[in-house]
Amino acid sequence: MAFADKYLKKQRLFPDYIEDTVSEELNIIVTIPCFNEPDLIPSLDALWSCERPNCAVEVIVIVNSGELVSNEIFAQNQKTISDARVWMKNHEDEKLKFFLIDQPNLPKKFAGVGLARKIAMDEAVSRLNKIDKTNGIITGFDADSACDTNYFVEIEKLFKKYPKANGANIFYEHPLEGKEFEQPIYDAIAQYELYLRYYMLAMRFAGHPHAFHTVGSSFAVSANAYIKQGGMNRRQAGEDFYFLQKIIALGKFYEIKTTRVIPSPRESDRVPFGTGKAIATFLEEGILDYKTYNYSAFKDIKIFFDRVDEFFGVDYDTYLNKLIVSLPGPVRSYLKEDNFFEALDEINRNCSSIESFRKKFFGAFNAFKILKYLNNVHEQFIDEESIVVCAKQLLVDLGIETKGIYSAKELLEIYREYEKMND
Numbered sequence: 001m002a003f004a005d006k007y008l009k010k011q012r013l014f015p016d017y018i019e020d021t022v023s024e025e026l027n028i029i030v031t032i033p034c035f036n037e038p039d040l041i042p043s044l045d046a047l048w049s050c051e052r053p054n055c056a057v058e059v060i061v062i063v064n065s066g067e068l069v070s071n072e073i074f075a076q077n078q079k080t081i082s083d084a085r086v087w088m089k090n091h092e093d094e095k096l097k098f099f100l101i102d103q104p105n106l107p108k109k110f111a112g113v114g115l116a117r118k119i120a121m122d123e124a125v126s127r128l129n130k131i132d133k134t135n136g137i138i139t140g141f142d143a144d145s146a147c148d149t150n151y152f153v154e155i156e157k158l159f160k161k162y163p164k165a166n167g168a169n170i171f172y173e174h175p176l177e178g179k180e181f182e183q184p185i186y187d188a189i190a191q192y193e194l195y196l197r198y199y200m201l202a203m204r205f206a207g208h209p210h211a212f213h214t215v216g217s218s219f220a221v222s223a224n225a226y227i228k229q230g231g232m233n234r235r236q237a238g239e240d241f242y243f244l245q246k247i248i249a250l251g252k253f254y255e256i257k258t259t260r261v262i263p264s265p266r267e268s269d270r271v272p273f274g275t276g277k278a279i280a281t282f283l284e285e286g287i288l289d290y291k292t293y294n295y296s297a298f299k300d301i302k303i304f305f306d307r308v309d310e311f312f313g314v315d316y317d318t319y320l321n322k323l324i325v326s327l328p329g330p331v332r333s334y335l336k337e338d339n340f341f342e343a344l345d346e347i348n349r350n351c352s353s354i355e356s357f358r359k360k361f362f363g364a365f366n367a368f369k370i371l372k373y374l375n376n377v378h379e380q381f382i383d384e385e386s387i388v389v390c391a392k393q394l395l396v397d398l399g400i401e402t403k404g405i406y407s408a409k410e411l412l413e414i415y416r417e418y419e420k421m422n423d
Contacts, residue, residue, distance in 0.1 A: 004129040007227035012122040017101045018060070022130045027055035027137060028152060029124035033116035034063045034143040036073045039264070040080050041087055044098065046146040046262075052095040053156040058127065061143070062101040062120040066111025069104070077104070112236030117216070117243075121232050125223050134224045135163060139170075140240065142217035144264035154259040155220055166225035167247040168254040170218040172261045173416060174275075176409055181265060188282035189265035190409040191290040191387055192275060197415040198391045202298040203370060205394060207305035209362050210248045216240035218261035221247050237277075245367050257420050290408075291384035293374045295393040300328035301373060312357045313348055316341060330377040337376065340365075391415065 030047060034040055040061065047059055063081050065073060081102055088098045101123065106115055121138055128136035137159050141147075151170075159165050174189045175181075196213065204211035216239065226232075229246040233239050247253060265279060281287070304327055311323060319341050324332050335341075343364040351357040378384060391411045392402040400418065405411060 002129045002132045003134045003224065004125050004227050007231065008122070008126055008129065011227075011231050012126070014103075014119060014122075016126055017103075017123055018099050018127065020097070020099070022127050023056040024131055025056040026058060026127065026131060027133060028053065028057045028139065028155060029127060029136065030057065030059040030139045030141050031117060031120035031124055032059065032061045032141045032143050033113050033120060034061050034077075034080060035065060035113070035116065036076050037063075037080055037143040038076060039144045040084055043141070043143055043145055044084070044087060044091070047141075047151070048091050048096065050096075050147065050149050050152050052093075053152040055156060056094070057096045057152055058124075059096070059098045059141075060101065060120045060123055061098070062103055062116050062123075064101075064103045064106060064111070064116040064119070066106045067108045074104075110234045110236075112234070112239075113216070114233050114235040114237075114239030117239060118232035118234055121226065125226060125231075128223045134222075135159070136223045137220050138223055138226060139220040140216050140218070141261070142263060144266065145217045146262040148259045148262075150259045151261070154256055157258075158254060158256050159220070159222070162252065162254060164252055165222060165254055166250045166252045167219065167221035167244070168256050169213045169215065169244070170220060170256045170259065170261050171420065172213070172215055172218040172263055174263055174265045176412070184283055185265055185279060187408075188279050188287070189275075190407075190412050191287075192278050192282070194391055194408045194412040194415060195290060195292050195387050197412065197419065198292065198387060198394060201398075201415065201419070202293075202295065202390075202394050203367075205397065206298045206302035207308075208365075208367075208370065210245070210367055212244070212248055212253060212255065214241040214244040214248075215261075215263070217263045219244055220256070225250055241367075249363060249366070255423070290387045292387045292390055293378065294382045294385045295390045296382060297330065297374055297377050298394075299397075300331050300377075301370070303328055304331050308358060308361055309354060311344060311361070312351070312354055314344075316345070319344065330381045331373075333380065334373050334376050338369075338372070 061084060063077050065077055081100065084100050088100060091098060101120065103119060117140065124138045137155060139155065158168055174193050176186050176190055200211055200213055219240065225247055229250065232243050235242060263275065314323060324335055347357060347360045347364060351360055388406065388408055388411060395402050395414065398418065400414065
């Protein structure tokens, strides 16, 4: 019995799409969901231009659509399929092969990027299962993204260095200038990417061990970790965040900073939130100063996280009357509203060591809980603040000079460099 037999029997939705024999050297599979996408070929060109790693690589593109899709979108998908098939016939070697899945008429209730990713990633698991490659690598990529030419090589290096790695995110940078888009789009993506990096680094500064980027175009997971956590979800947006939080919680999650994915900054209405939708909102509303979670909310939760060990083994009276009374008001209020002691008590009843307690504590107060906390305190206590103001405040606490820096683009460049140089 191969490693993924049980998962595939229980979880996959469709039988094998790809009939080609699997190379024994296969170790990396790139999965690309594609819906109403006019720019797939440049993305395939970027992958084709990559330096070949030691292992074999496959790229699986799934052109998908739901029931009752418009004629315009259907026509675009058909053109994409036709163009991709012609391209793929002329681009194949022993190290790198491309495959196309044509999957129309997905159930309206579930059709979307999450289901498309799941179908492609389950197909990747099936391919790796045929050679029993438990630690084969499956990456997420997007149909409008590009990458550096060392993309495959650096992914291979990371998983060779850490053979028990469950996953990794891959450094990404949206283009901030050029002739492909109008200037307002570049201005908008500078603010939005700054927000993404600010949020992650503020969460990390607060002391949360699960603070990583969760971008659908720039992650890699082991096949074993993928099936262990139940595979990709079928969410129509935010699927990458929900999926990667489960992988991150396993531990042994790393960052690949020696190569880049280059996602498109273009606007999009294909999902209800995410980068494309955010850029569309920026442009529609003429947003020049993006408002985000106030940095004070992260500083408040940091006080709580800095004292995590004090909550090990506590009873309710100590928790209520000695510990949370000394926390900042917004944190204290949220913990009471959330009845967090119930989760804490459950953790303490199942932990015999401080190390086990810490792991379970942050499993309970996870990234979803952080988001609930932030929304709660902004509804009740504090206002959102300019991303430029918040980003500068965090940099000051990280020991970085910000005097004379006022634009999102300048701050973003500092954030990018900081992330590259720091764990």
